[in-house]
Amino acid sequence: MKNLLALSLLLPSLAYAATVKFSEELIPLQVNENKVEHSLFSSVDEVTVSQGQHKIKVKYKDLYEIDYDEHEVIESEPFWVVINIENSEATYQLSMPRADDIDGAKQYIKSPFVTFKEQGANSQVLRLEPVKAQVVLSTEQKNKTHLPATTASAPSNSAAPKSSSRIQVVAEKSPNAPVSQQPSALSMLEFWWSQASEQEKAAFLANKKGS
Template sequence: MKLKHAKRTLFNLVGIFLIASTATNVWANQLNTPEHIEVLTINNEKQSWYLFQDSRAIELPLGVVKLEVRYKDLIEDDNDDTHQTITSSKITMTFETRPNEVYQLKAKRPETEKEARQFAKKPVITIHSSAGVVEELNPVYIPTANVVVETPKSEPPTNDVSAKMLRYWWSQADETTKAEFIREISETKSR
């Protein structure tokens, strides 16, 4: 009698495990990203990304998904052996996921610094599923005045830590923040 009860309990536990794992798989969608495309947010939730990270897989929720992505790559300078980190403006992609789909962000990877700067001005990033190109609900491109180059070659060399920090934070700021900063500096000078 006890053996029969133990077998039934084991059978029930295995059944529950199988149902739970199947249910998890039904709701799990995966987004694969190449190393030169950075996923900034998924449904306004910040994502982590590292410059030397290989392609990666991210879990997506079922239903409408809003991604903010951008091109970001370390490119060898065309004129010497240095490297430039070139970053585009962000692109918002909104689409609807289906159960058990694997999605892939795709973008041609520039090979030269010139190509990278050109691509960063208006990157073309698409999302695909096993059925092909995914139809976006509201594709939005958010342009900025210029491409962010984190280590521009035209900068004069300096050992001043403050100047380096100022240049870094300037490259991270959006156009509105930059305009506000310039306005404040102008007001300070006129006093």
């Protein structure tokens, strides 16, 4: 669907900033309170963020062939995920397991999720489930986000050569940005429990029994 190449960062660079890249089926819509602006001829496929936690709003969109010269676009509702940047100089990948056929894609959008991994490392691939937009992050750096300009294709067809166009992505506060609320201890415990591996859960329970 997309064949995008980030050309430059139009905003001042962050010291010790990590890059988060999105697979071609995932469209970034918002990073923390910063809305990601796309146009008909230009789109964003990566952002730069500081170390710490960040909430990212994405949606899934893909094109599947039904029959000869007949295609259907499968698109999910926007959803939020929370990522944790531990290495501020690394590149991370936010992606999803692309379905083999249109039926699988339709099934995926009923319960979407994404995978998150540091590139070039032996780090564990994390499965991130959608979270509520009101989740409170544990870092004060969450608003420090850079959004790059990119090139994209003219929409004649998915295989046509792309005309170059540059847009500036303005980091602005969206009127629909999530409102931070202090979560309860129970809600935070449920969130982190859902992110833990089976081994981590077992170790935690063993530790609680021992105490």
